[in-house]
Amino acid sequence: MTSALQSGKAARYPYLEVGELAEAIAAKEGVPVDHIVLAVGSGEILETLGVHFGLAKKAVVRGDPGYLQMSAAAKAVGGRDVPVAVNARLEHDLDAMLAQVGADTGVVYLANPNNPTGTVVPSAQIRDFVHQVGRKALVVVDEAYLDIADDYAGRTVVDLVRKGENVIVLRTFSKIYGLAGLRVGYGVAAPALVSLIKSYGGGSLSYLGVAAALASLRETGYVLAARERLVAERAKLTDALKALGLRYAEPQANFVFFRTGRPYADVAGRFRADGVAIARAFPPLLDWVRVSIGTPEENTLARDSLRGIFAQS
Ligand SMILES: Cc1ncc(COP(=O)(O)O)c(C=O)c1O
Known part of the structure; x- marks a missing residue:
């Protein structure tokens, strides 16, 4: 039994602990607590913003392939999805995205690193982009995977919130914290945007999720050690891809996106037969697949399967 259960705390709503978590996050991000909106996973904020702009019949400009939670929510309530193809390096094409921003654009979504490609956009380019686009539309910079990238401090743009840019x-x-099942995420934004997001209600955080998030913020060494383990395991996968002559996008997250040159369903089926579940298909890049880094045993299984599928051909 956990100490939380022993002390009976999970029997109560975690109002005090939620406040404590918001304060701890505000201190980490260097902003006042009214700049923090907590959520049941950061995806909840993507959905809220998607619904907000979708209801206003606005467009969501986003990279393609990309993470769809916000654009799907916007489309469901009457908004428009504007996918913009990634460039030849499979990075967000910021010029092409900028060209799509118009009077009906509500929000521009930039996942950095991107999912599924795993690539990052240089910080200076994102900064320019936020400055230019921000006059016309909100920019959402989704840094879900940024702790795994090679230069978190040099790549985060959270300081732009402090500078008053139109960005969340x-x-x-x-x-990186490994708490996906406990559902805790957050946004850092100007107080007016935080209030707007909160006005949609949103879900309630669980006591266990809040307790785990608070504990992991205090364990500052954990993220560094987890990142080191993950990057070492990811390098084994990219080494295997290199040895097989398979092209991959430069990975900066906990997965690798690579070109198989074969139909998605065939490749996914072969992996599945070996007990490896790869990510869904990401149209329009249907001869590319995304494989996530798991436990060392899972990673070994995935590499063995990969060699079995591609070595003989
Ligand atoms: C880019 C990106 N953003 C946000 C999320 C949502 O994560 P969560 O709701 O667990 O915080 C995911 C989940 O896979 C993701 O890939």
Whole structure:
């Protein structure tokens, strides 16, 4: 039994602890607590913003392939999805995205690193982009995977919130902190945007999720050690891909996106037969697949399967 259950705390709503978590996050991000909106996973904020702009019949400009939670929510309530193809390096094409921003654009979504490609956009380019686009539309910079990237401090744009740019930065405890099942994420934004998001209600955080998030913020060494383990395991996968001559996008998250040159369903089926579940298909790149880094045993299984599928051909 956990201490939380022993002390009977999970029998109560975690109002005090939620406040404590918001304060701890505000201190970490260097903003007043009214700049923090907590959520049941950062995806909840993506959905709220999607619904908000969708109801206003606005467009969501986003990279393609990309993470669809916000654009799907917007489309469901009458908004428009504007996918913009990634460039040849499979990075967000900021010029092409900028060209799509018009009077009916509500929000521009930039996941950095991107899912599923795993690539990052240089910080200076994101900064320019936020400055230019921000005059016309809100920019959502989703840094869900940024703790895993090679230069978190040099790449985060959370300081742009402090500078008053029209941007919200999203983070989650689901990735490097390993708490996906406990559902805690947050946004850092100007107080007016925080209030707007909160006005939609949103879900209630669980006591266990809040307790785990608070504990992991205090364990500052954990993220560094987890990142080191993850990057070492990811390198084994990219080494295997190199040896097989398979092209991959430069990975900066906890997965690798690579080109198989074969139909998605065939490749996914072969992996599945070996007990490896790869990510869904990401149209229009249907001869690319995304494989996530798991436990060392799972990673070994995935590499063995990969070699079995691609070595003989
Ligand atoms: C880019 C990106 N943003 C946000 C999320 C949502 O994560 P969560 O709701 O667990 O915080 C995910 C989940 O896979 C993701 O890939």
